[in-house]
Amino acid sequence: MDAKLIPVEISDFREYFEGSGQEIYLLAEDSAADVWEKNIDPKASSYFSLPDHSWIVDGKLTLLGNWLEPFNAGEKKDISSLMKDNFQWSDECTVGYFIKKKLVFQTTWLKFRENWDDFLSIEDDCCLLCPIDEDFEEAILFRAIGDFLKIDKFI
Template identity: 25%
Template structure:
């Protein structure tokens, strides 16, 4: 099995918290990878050596010069009553709603979902903002969220 049932996911509460509950029909599209599958995905798409984004080496694509074109502040939108992602992110990721995306918290903690689900519930995903990277299947654009409330917009080069 490649995915954990959401009920077994250690951070399930970020999607069921009473202040921002994700509707049941959308929960079905939030699929945490098993530790083994997440580790393989991380190795293939982020880093073969580093377990999280804080310890990436200079050889890992997120650390390479020229990867990130722009950094913007996402925190004001996250704290507001506005539900939409910041406009700059939506402009950078002009993906169709059915694109599969991977929200990579760290080597053993990756969630697969659809772009439409991430867009609708991005605030839930960012309850943990400890350096997650968002990738899209067969897409070059990438996002790297930082704990200081900024996000880097760039290109995945691996």
């Protein structure tokens, strides 16, 4: 196992993933920072410090729906289906859930869709989800107001 991948079952975040933590990892801080710099921005430390010229700020935003009501009702399936319908990533695609520069989770696209509510339980204020170490043209932005948006990287 890669020493930079910490299974969530043995991390401080294990309580969020009880029973679903296999194949979900917390990146060690140095690895998280590297992945953030490569995929999100080399200088910003969070969504809120992104420069105006960032691909995230400049990208085309499309509202996909509201995750808060299904989250509160414990209904995961509709949001999972909505994500699958709007992103053509393979189920095995490695994705990152970017909370901030030194706090990034890694899993597969399928595992994220199955457990999206666990990730949002940790943090829901402008977290980003996108493939890691692959060329990608889109990402997901989750906002604390309960909605989520598709970001098209290239307009």
